[in-house]
Amino acid sequence: AQSVAQPEDQVNVAEGNPLTVKCTYSVSGNPYLFWYVQYPNRGLQFLLKYITGDNLVKGSYGFEAEFNKSQTSFHLKKPSALVSDSALYFCAVRPISSGSARQLTFGSGTQLTVLP
Amino acid sequence: EAGVAQSPRYKIIEKRQSVAFWCNPISGHATLYWYQQILGQGPKLLIQFQNNGVVDDSQLPKDRFSAERLKGVDSTLKIQPAKLEDSAVYLCASSFIREVRSHGYTFGSGTRLTVV
Numbered sequence: 001a002q003s004v005a006q007p008e009d010q011v012n013v014a015e016g017n018p019l020t021v022k023c024t025y026s027v028s029g030n031p032y033l034f035w036y037v038q039y040p041n042r043g044l045q046f047l048l049k050y051i052t053g054d055n056l057v058k059g060s061y062g063f064e065a066e067f068n069k070s071q072t073s074f075h076l077k078k079p080s081a082l083v084s085d086s087a088l089y090f091c092a093v094r095p096i097s098s099g100s101a102r103q104l105t106f107g108s109g110t111q112l113t114v115l116p
Numbered sequence: 117e118a119g120v121a122q123s124p125r126y127k128i129i130e131k132r133q134s135v136a137f138w139c140n141p142i143s144g145h146a147t148l149y150w151y152q153q154i155l156g157q158g159p160k161l162l163i164q165f166q167n168n169g170v171v172d173d174s175q176l177p178k179d180r181f182s183a184e185r186l187k188g189v190d191s192t193l194k195i196q197p198a199k200l201e202d203s204a205v206y207l208c209a210s211s212f213i214r215e216v217r218s219h220g221y222t223f224g225s226g227t228r229l230t231v232v
Contacts, residue, residue: 004158006158036223041225041228042225043120043207043223043224043225043226044159044207044209044223045223046221046222090158090159092158103149103161103164103172104149104159104161104221105161106158106159106160107158108156108157108158109156109157109158
């Protein structure tokens with residue numbers, strides 16, 4: 001069974017500083033990896049994904065993530081944080097070879113707070 | 117493109133009452149998921165449909181939860197009778213088979229259930 005760990009419940013960063021939200025995963029075979037963001041009282045919004053190819057993937061709103069197979073990690077990064085980036089961030093994984101069962105497994109989430 | 121529609125947005129019921137949630141996926145999306153998101157946790161899959169058939173319901177508490185997707189389009193999720201621990205946001209998501217390679221899954225805004 002696949003699993004995702006987000007070791008930090010809360011990340012605080014000053015506006016303009018770089019941010020990192022950590023994610024490690026466990027899956028049989030190769031993974032599809034995703035980051036989603038959730039604002040209060042809203043559904044999950046897609047940020048970026050890793051499917052195959054370049055280990056550094058770029059997504060919406062200036063976010064990027066680096067896939068590291070040896071460390072089974074997929075950390076979310078942004079060079080310069082904005083106050084509007086404050087939200088709840090979820091990492092999710094799905095094995096590539098999962099037949100018809102294509103469900104995502106989510107981490108527990110990391111609350112990002114960007115301080116002005 | 118219209119998103120995934122869910123209703124109602126909010127519902128408050130007493131324990132032991134019944135409740136139903138409705139989801140209308142993106143047109144053409146064959147796969148539909150129901151997730152339960154308890155406050156402070158990541159979404160957990162309850163059930164996955166492929167067209168009108170169930171692919172995975174291993175985490176659905178079948179003694180009280182039921183779901184159907186009779187015509188392979190809309191879906192309803194029912195809880196009867198509700199317990200206090202069912203208080204959560206219920207998220208519906210849909211995907212087209214190939215879309216996992218583009219942006220994963222599209223989520224609705226969710227239904228926030230409070231059981232008192």
